[in-house]
Amino acid sequence: MSTSKARWAAVTGHALFWPVVALIALLVANTIYRPGFLSVEMKDGHLYGSLIDILRLAAPLILVGMGMTLVIATGGIDLSVGSMCAISGAIACLHISGQPDQNALGGVLVALALGVGLSLVLGAWNGALVSIIGIQPIIATLILMVAGRGLAQLITEGQIITINSEPYKAVGVGYLLTLPLAIFIAAGVALLVAAVTRRTALGMIIESVGGNAEASRLAGIRSGRITFLVYVISAVCAGIAGFMVTANVSSADGNAAGLWIELDAILAVVIGGTSLAGGRFSLGGTILGALLIQTLTTTVYAMNISPQTALLFKAVVVIIVCLVQAPAFRAKFARRRPAAPAAPIAADQPKEQVPA
Amino acid sequence: MSGRQPVLTMTAISKSFPGVRALDGVDFRLFPGEVHALMGENGAGKSTLIKVLTGVYAHDAGSIDLAGQQVSFTGPMQAAAAGVSTVYQEVNLCANLSVAENIFIGREPRTLGAIRWGEMRRRARDLLTKLDLHIDVTQLLGTYSLAVQQMVAIARAIDIQARVLILDEPTSSLDATEVEQLFRIMRQLRDEGIAIIFVTHFLDQVYGIADRITVLRNGRLVGEYPIAELPQLALVEKMIGKELDVLESLDEQSKRDVRAIEAGTPFLQADELGRKGSVAPFSLTIHSGEVVGLAGLLGSGRTEVARLLFGADRADHGRIAVDGKPTALRTPIAAIGYDIAFCSENRRTEGLVGELSVRENIILAMQAARGWLRPIPRRRQDELVDKYVKALSIRPADPEIPVRNLSGGNQQKVLLARWLITEPRLLILDEPTRGIDVGAKAEIQKLVVQLSDGGMAVLFISAELEEVLRLSHKIAVMRDRQLVTELANDDTVDADRVMQTIASGTRHEGPEKA
Incomplete structure (x- = not known):
């Protein structure tokens, strides 16, 4: 009896319990509103359905979230990922638009390589500002967040570059083995990041730097290199997300591509149980957070919530999830229940709160 | 005292x-107008008892009676409002606020919400x-020494009209006059x-000030005694629950001939090493083999010497040689390389990573290298960790719990284990026994002797x-950020x-430095 109680407590106390509950609640609400919501059907060898859409649309956010998780685990933050999306998407589309045959696979691969290469350079820029020069991460990455949009505009010459390339389009809306290709890309990158951090000692060292930078330095960790590395990883993840975002619409818009994705990514990381103060991180949690956010967005559209109230609706759900997840908030409620013996002091508690 | 009502039960x-x-079913009584020493080894439950009292932790069972009222505080603020103030071992004020702000935060x-500065x-x-502390209260707290910060914490605590004042290891960072x-x-x-x-680990201080003593061991109450009825040796026995002869046996250990050790090339030789504003x-x-x-x-420059030798701070003067070869120890990584x-x-700010597990903290330096x-x-990790958890009797012996959940003495042992697995040739120990109990202290001292017998050089601060x-073969004495003399630790x-x-x-006779 008590063991099952303890097991239940372990489940509800888990950092990801409430995000999972929220995700399930959203799915249930959708199903009630629209009974066909959960159904997935096969058409022309492709699977279709709202669930598949959620996975596909969440893919860029998952990608950006992977890099963001590592950056946040070191105690930093990367605000420039949205601009990175725009830049890598823009350079890729620019290259493709200049090809005589936009459908040639070779040209598309070069375009992707260009995008990733540029992301590497920009990530190194961020990493150098933070780890070598020692600028606070929020300021260092703010530079590219703002200037990066300008850079993207420069690449597209202020226009929206429209392309007509089937191979490139596939990155966003293509199918592989009945499922959208984007899902495989996101899953592949997530697995790669997980392997690099957890199969090597990188994950632990990132957590150590984020948990206590000075102690890590005195233990002989080259924290500068680690910090540099996570910003590069973050930039590359954002760059790949940029391909998806632009491929979805077969065009590169320096202003709109990846707009505000950094905020969604930070939110996904936090919902996933990684502290903004750095330290322990959970890649699985971030994926869950990204799925929750995308489900929320889909719900807003599916339920025909008017655009004026959509953001408010999203905000309310996010606040609720964050609150029930916060240990301080939960502790407050956990204390309320068995507080019977505390009654006498509780009665004059408000009086004591008055500043002396 | 028996006729009076306890203020706290x-x-x-x-x-x-x-x-x-x-x-585990601990009783505790406190009378008004007494200094009551709460004694026990690390992990005996002293800190937990205090945190239960001040509402940091909710207790599972039992009751707390303060001045005739059942209480159960939900946090230190509420406890303080009811007259129970605490000064913790590690100063927990804000270094980036002024002294005055810290006291009144x-x-x-x-007036109408605006602060009357x-x-x-x-x-x-x-x-x-x-x-008796005459300092500028508008200066940032962080600009003052730890001792002054501690006094500020006490000032803050007593200004909150306390009925019960809890001093948790208040003297561990104070020197004799400050005590x-x-x-x-x-x-x-x-x-x-x-x-x-x-609460303190300094036995002499207990006998200098306390009226009564409550002893805890392994989370249980051993007893409550008037100070006169519990001589120091009996207290130690009650705390550790066994006869204490480890310390005595250490004294009898014949010191090896210092001359034999000092022959040959020194492992490390610092020559006019210094750093402006530091030492x-x-x-x-x-x-090698020398302690x-x-x-x-406190503040005489001991830590600063250690930090220069480890490359934690960069020297701006002098030379350093390892194994007779000149080298530059500019970073900890360089020093670790030697x-x-x-x-x-x-331990908390420069040693351990609190949220990482005991295992991860132990392997950190080796992994970094x-x-x-x-x-x-993972198999090798578990072997190493298991070996040192056993050898240093780290409690609780679960390597997967976060290290911040361990008591101070056990955290110290984890930090020691981190370096011992790297098999260093020079081990610099800065206050390794501060704030830890007699048992753990004896264990660490014994370990130092063993390590130096095995050929390791130790700098013991x-x-x-x-x-x-x-412990030492040779003693270097620091004063006002200068190394004033070096004494061979012989009978004189x-x-x-x-x-x-x-x-x-004054420089006594001994190996004079040019």
């Missing part, structure tokens, strides 16, 4: 953490003057009728002279002589 308090039964004198500063000054100053304040408060709970140029040699003690008051290890005195691309195989004298050297050197700074 804790009855049958129990508290468990996952895997640990921290308190959360209860600033206000002038009054706040004046009251802060008055309060500190009462404690005396603190005791004067404690007596003054006691005579005003305040009940003081005093004046000093020269020091350390041989060099670094004595001196098999030098450094256990900082600030290998680089992240070559992870230590401690404020406790007896400890330095017991005793605590008095070292004390004199510290006090006067």
Whole structure:
């Protein structure tokens, strides 16, 4: 009896319990509103359905979230990922638009390589500002967040570059083995990041730097290199997300591509149980957070919530999830229940709160 | 005292953490106008009892009665409002706020919400003057020494009209005069009728100030005694629950011939090494198998010497040689490359990574040296960790719990284990026994002897002279950020002589430095 109680407590106390509950609640609400919501059907060898859409649309956010998780685990933050999306998407589309045959696979691969290469350079820029020069991460990455949009505009010459390339389009809306290709890309990158951090000692060292930078330095960790590395990883993840975002619409818009994705990514990381103060991180949690956010967005559209109230609706759900997840908030409620013996002091508690 | 009513009665308090039964049916009584020492080894449950009392933890069972009322605080703020104030071992004020702000934070004198700064500063000054502390209250707290910060914390606590004042290891960072100053304040408060709970590891201090003693062991109450009925040796036995002969046996250990050790090339040779604003140029040699003690008051530059030798700070003067070869120890990584290890005195801020597990903290330095691309195989990790958890009897013996859940002494052992697995040739120990109990202290001292017998060089820094004298082959004395003299620890050297050197700074006969 008590063991099952303890097991239940372990489940509800888990950092990801409430995000999972929220995700399930959203799915249930959708199903009630629209009974066909959960159904997935096969058409022309492709699977279709709202669930598949959620996975596909969440893919860029998952990608950006992977890099963001590592950056946040070191105690930093990367605000420039949205601009990175725009830049890598823009350079890729620019290259493709200049090809005589936009459908040639070779040209598309070069375009992707260009995008990733540029992301590497920009990530190194961020990493150098933070780890070598020692600028606070929020300021260092703010530079590219703002200037990066300008850079993207420069690449597209202020226009929206429209392309007509089937191979490139596939990155966003293509199918592989009945499922959208984007899902495989996101899953592949997530697995790669997980392997690099957890199969090597990188994950632990990132957590150590984020948990206590000075102690890590005195233990002989080259924290500068680690910090540099996570910003590069973050930039590359954002760059790949940029391909998806632009491929979805077969065009590169320096202003709109990846707009505000950094905020969604930070939110996904936090919902996933990684502290903004750095330290322990959970890649699985971030994926869950990204799925929750995308489900929320889909719900807003599916339920025909008017655009004026959509953001408010999203905000309310996010606040609720964050609150029930916060240990301080939960502790407050956990204390309320068995507080019977505390009654006498509780009665004059408000009086004591008055500043002396 | 028997005729009076206790101000505080804790009855049958129990508290468990996952895997640990921290308190098991503990009773505790506190009378007004007494200094009550709460004694026990690390992990005995002292801190837990105090945290239960102040509402940091909710207790699982038992009751707390404060001045005739059942209470169950939900946090230190509420406890303080009811008259139970705490000064913790590790100063937990804000270094980036001014002294006055720290004293009045959360209860600033206000007019319509606006803070009356002038009054706040004046009251802060008055309060500190009462404690004989004359400092600028508008300066940032972080610019003052730890000792001053501690006094500020006490000033804050007593200004909250406390009925019960809890001092948790308040003296571990204070020097002798500051301790005396603190005791004067404690007596003054006691005579005003305040009940003081005093937690410390310094036995002499207990007998210098306490009226009664409560002893805990392994989360259980051993007993409550008037001070006169419990001589020091009996107290130690009650705390550790066994006869204490480890320390005595250490003394009898014949010191090896220093001359034999000092022959040959020194492992490390610092020549006029120094850093502006930190420590004046000093020269020091350390041989393999030698324990060099670094004595001196708090703030005399002991830690600064250690940090220069480890490359934690960069020297701007002098040379350093390892194995006779000149080298530059500019970073900790460079020093680690020469098999030098450094256990900082600030375990929490410069030593351990609190949220990482015991296992991860132990392997951290070794992993860092290998680089992240070559992870230590999990089997090897478990072997190493298991070996040192056993060898140093780290409690609880679960390597997967976060290290911040361990008591101070066990955290110290984890930090030691981190460096021991790297098999260093020079181990720098900065206050390794501060704030830990007699049992763990004896274990660590014994370990130092064993390691140096095995050929490891040790630089041993401690404020406790007896400890330095017991372990060292050679003692370097620091004073006012200068290394004033070096004494071979032979029969002519005793605590008095070292004390004199510290006090006067005169260079006694011995290997003079040019």
